[in-house]
Amino acid sequence: MKANSYVLLLIVLVTTASFSQSINDYKYVIVPAKFDFLKEKDQFRLSTNTKLMLQKYGFTSYLSTDDIPVEIRNNSCSYATAFIEENNNMFVTKIKIVLKDCQQRILFETEFGTSRIKKLAPAYTEALRMASKSFDSLHYKYNGSSNTTVVADIPVSKQAPKNATSTTATLISDTETFYFAQPTATGFQVIDNEPKVIMKLYNTSQKNVFQAVKGTINGTVLAKDGQWFFEYYENDTLVSERINLKF
Known part of the structure; x- marks a missing residue:
């Protein structure tokens, strides 16, 4: 039983280190202006509060509706995307934050934050604050990695001729x-x-x-x-x- 506990602890430590190394490659995070489980954009200010929370922990974050620099917006692998997953019931508001890369691989996810406040706006605010505590142990710091190269749009000045003669395909x-x-x-x-x-x-x-x-x-x-x-x-x-x- 004790051996199994050591193995489980080792897995947790290795997984945490892997997440930290991956997320530190990302400077930018984009937050959807509307999460799938909500009816309106920035309902309960959940998107805005998520954006501000990420800035608090050192990320450069944007809402998807913000004026995002074109070299970032046009290269979806240059930023992480923040998702909110909810598991609410009639008594508890329960959410967690998940950061994913451009291939939907999880870079980091928090523990669920909960709130028993009946009104949804303050409940989501409290649950988000509770979930964000997981970032305290992440110790995020952008490492300046260039593994996701930003490529600006290049104007096409010459198109291949369609009816060229004396050519072999x-x-x-x-x-x-x-x-x-x-x-x-x-x-x-x-x-x-x-x-x-x-x-x-x-x-x-x-x-x-x-x-x-x-x-x-x-x-x-x-x-x-x-x-x-x-x-x-x-x-x-x-x-x-x-x-x-x-x-």
């Missing part, structure tokens, strides 16, 4: 790596599993056709026969690169 299949498209103000950004931004997609007037920028290469990403292709010209040769892209 070359198909390069990439069936091993999966990529994920995340919405931006102008289209999507494509990330890999690290996650690292590898490509920017820009909306066009046609569905499933995007102007694309990958490093110094300008081209087009489009769907053909249920698969996605990145097409561009290289030395007057049309390159059609199949990519496993998930929207």
Whole structure:
């Protein structure tokens, strides 16, 4: 029995250290202006109070409706997102705060905070304050990590020609790596599993056709026969690169 207790303690310590190391990579946290379990934006000031609480513990936090710098908003892997989970009943208001990354992996979560106040506005305020005490033991401090690179929008100045002559189509299949498209103000950004931004997609007037920028290469990403292709010209040769892209 004692051995099992030691193992459990070790698991808790390792898990806590893992959370601390991960969350310290994030300077920014965005708080939804409306949580799923509430009917209105910032109802009971729960979103605003969460934003202010995170600032108290050293994060740079924004509401999703704030004027967020475009280089942050357009790169969802450059910030964590704060969620509130509730487990209320008719007698107790019970919530906890969960911070997640752009792939919905939990970076840190608090214990549940509770309140027995009957009026919901002060009840949520008290429960949030109780839940936030978990941050005291986190000792958060942003470490200046650059593992989530911020990529600003790059204007597409040259599009691959559609009717070029004397070119040979070359198909390069990439069936091993999966990529994920995340919405931006102008289209999507494509990330890999690290996650690292590898490509920017820009909306066009046609569905499933995007102007694309990958490093110094300008081209087009489009769907053909249920698969996605990145097409561009290289030395007057049309390159059609199949990519496993998930929207």
